[in-house]
Amino acid sequence: MTEIIDRPTITVLGLGAMGTAIAGAAAAKGFEVLAWNRTPRSRDELRSNGIEVVESLTDSVDGTDLVVMCVRDHDASRVLLERVASALAGCVVVNVSTGTPAQATESADHAAELGVRYVSGAVMVPTPMVGTDASFVIYAGSEADLAELGPMSDAMGGVSDIVGQNHSVPAVLDLAMLDIYFAGMYAHLHATALAAxxxxxxxxxxxxxxxxxxxxxxxxxxxxxxxxxxxxxxxxxxxxxxxxxxxxxxxxxxxxxxxxxxxxxxxxxxxxxxxxxxxxxxxxxxxxxxxxxxxxxxx
The missing domain is CATH 1.10.1040.10 (N-(1-d-carboxylethyl)-l-norvaline Dehydrogenase; domain 2)
Known part of the structure; x- marks a missing residue:
């Protein structure tokens, strides 16, 4: 585990499978991790893994160094962003929620309208690989906002692929790679049945x-x-x-x-x-x- 001396704080909004994996990876790397979820989660289990669940959404981002949004879709992430925008105080938000390229662009434009520093991201590995050398995450945003990604990159491990300022690119690459992946998995299962x-x-x-x-x-x-x-x-x-x-x-x-x-x-x-x-x-x-x-x- 890499020990973080000054313990920057990362807030994770959304504790589904991927959000929990990101929060756990950040805690394992020595970050202070706050988390918020729309529905209640077991505090004891998460706290034992170094994740502190905060009931208040705005309190969860107050004074944090980086916010990671990982919710079901971009509609949900835009609602969250509206609720926390005034409490961010210049903190960068990294949105790794899955969506289409058009939705990713719309969310980035929405963040700009709210005055929020914002990076689009796509996590390209299954949850067990998050925080390992096999991790692979794609990011897009302004140079100034991407420069604040140090805590996220350290927490996620593996490769951080910076693709420029076009917020649609991570979503394009995410879906294009999944296009190959799911077709390949389906073909393997079909071929296995044919052989069997x-x-x-x-x-x-x-x-x-x-x-x-x-x-x-x-x-x-x-x-x-x-x-x-x-x-x-x-x-x-x-x-x-x-x-x-x-x-x-x-x-x-x-x-x-x-x-x-x-x-x-x-x-x-x-x-x-x-x-x-x-x-x-x-x-x-x-x-x-x-x-x-x-x-x-x-x-």
């Missing part, structure tokens, strides 16, 4: 799943290059060949009665590409659907 239906135990299948994830990781740079260059002539994976694979995945899933929805989405995208591009085109061309939509949105 044919007598392959989940534990036996696991190394194969891990192997294909490594293959996917090695493929990402090429996919990114294709998206940037919008050229699809590398010859690595033909769209007609991949469409055939996907047809087999859908058929095999239906044969054993498991939902092929994710594979059907990818198959449909591949089939659309086949109507506009030669079959020998790289499968990466399916990304044109997204790129065209992105271009249309910017126009």
């Amino acid at each position: 239906a044919h007598g392959i135990d989940p534990s036996r299948f696991l190394p194969y799943s891990q192997g294909i994830v490594q293959t996917l990781g090695a493929s990402l740079a090429g996919l990114t290059s294709s998206a940037e260059r919008r050229t699809y002539d590398g010859g690595d994976a033909r769209v007609d060949m991949c469409l055939s694979f996907l047809e087999h995945i859908v058929s095999a899933s239906r044969e054993i009665g498991i939902d092929p929805a994710l594979a059907e989405v990818v198959r449909a995208a591949s089939a659309r590409a086949m109507t506009r591009w030669p079959g020998g085109t790289d499968w990466d061309v399916v990304g044109e659907d997204f790129l065209v939509a992105r271009h249309d949105m910017r126009c």
Whole structure:
């Protein structure tokens, strides 16, 4: 544990799973930790972990060095910010509540209207990793406000990724990374069920799943290059060949009665590409659907 000599105070607003993890990590690193939650929490258990629960919302932020908001959504965080704004006395608020890029921008604008120093954040790891070397948090805000993040960075551990002044960026990266994560987890569970239906135990299948994830990781740079260059002539994976694979995945899933929805989405995208591009085109061309939509949105 890193001992903090002058014991700066961190206030955590919201004691859900992530808020409690943040408060616990800060206490473990030697910070004085105050916490407030909308509904009552067990004081004894939290106090034993170095977290002091304060019943009054405004008292919880009075004289604190840094405020961390971690509540259910940005609507809730904006209500909280209105209630504590007058008591902050120039203290920086870090909002790590999950939301869309538009909601994150709206919350930052709302904070500016209230005269609150404000940083947008996104915690990119599960709660057990908070406070460890594996922690990863993304922050955006003004240079002056980001300069006050020392206590937060020390408490969270791991990597603090500063992405500039655009408050929408942490939310964009958060949701984009989760997009990959949840699709991957769902695909693994689907594949595990497909294998199990044919007598392959989940534990036996696991190394194969891990192997294909490594293959996917090695493929990402090429996919990114294709998206940037919008050229699809590398010859690595033909769209007609991949469409055939996907047809087999859908058929095999239906044969054993498991939902092929994710594979059907990818198959449909591949089939659309086949109507506009030669079959020998790289499968990466399916990304044109997204790129065209992105271009249309910017126009």
